[in-house]
Amino acid sequence: MKIRHLAAPIAAAVALVGLATPPAQAATYKCGASQSHRVVLPNKSDLDLSVGLCVFRNSDGELYAQVQTNWEPTTLTGAVGRKFDGFKVNARLEYRFTTGGNxxxxxxxxxxxxxxxxxxxxxxxxxxxxxxxxxxxxxxxADGQVQWDIDADGKGWQDPWQLTGSPLLS
Structure with missing residues (x-):
């Protein structure tokens, strides 16, 4: 009978500890602040770029980086014609061994x-x-870069716009 009386308070204490400590939940994504750049296009509207970088961990335990690129003209009246001979975006999934590491x-x-x-x-x-x-x-x-070759400007590919990486996901 004494064993039964001791077991009940122990079981209740274990149940309370379990309720007081929620299960650990790892973050599933981290996104950086939006980054902006204006591309000057000759004889037409300039183009405003806005880029967001995120690192995701999906429900299957897989990680990936994503770069979301938005563009829009600075003025609608000049939004005509071909803009680029090339426009590329690079998405990189990167890791570190420590928070301050390489x-x-x-x-x-x-x-x-x-x-x-x-x-x-x-x-x-x-x-x-x-x-x-x-x-x-x-x-x-997540990290990345954006690069373009403006149509008919005779300059070829411009130096890449190096983006600022996302916050760390751990």
Whole structure:
């Protein structure tokens, strides 16, 4: 009988501790602040770019980086004609061993948005790195760059716009 009386308070204490401590839930994504850049286009409306970088962990435990690129004209009256000979966005999934350590590229993918950028003056396009399995011992982030070759300006590909990486996901 005494065993029964001791078991009930212990079971109640274990149940209360279980209720008081919610299960640990890891973050499923981290996104950085939006980044902006104006592309000066000769003899037509300039183009405002807005880019967001996120690192995601899906329900299957796979990680990937995504760069979402938005563009729109600065004035509608000049929004005519071909804009680019080339317009590419690179998405990189990177990792670190410590929060202050160096970034290492895990997966990288370049998306060619030339056709859609020339077709639409206002649009959104997503570029996604490849997937990789989650490793909880590492710190993960999304990074990337945007590069363009303006139509008929005679300058070729411009230096890439290096983006600021997302916050770390751990």
């Amino acid at each position: 970034d290492y590229i895990n997966k990288s993918h370049t998306c060619d948005f030339t056709a859609s950028a020339n077709d639409k003056w206002k649009a959104t396009a997503n570029c996604k790195s490849g997937d990789t399995p989650w490793d909880g011992d590492l710190y993960w982030s």
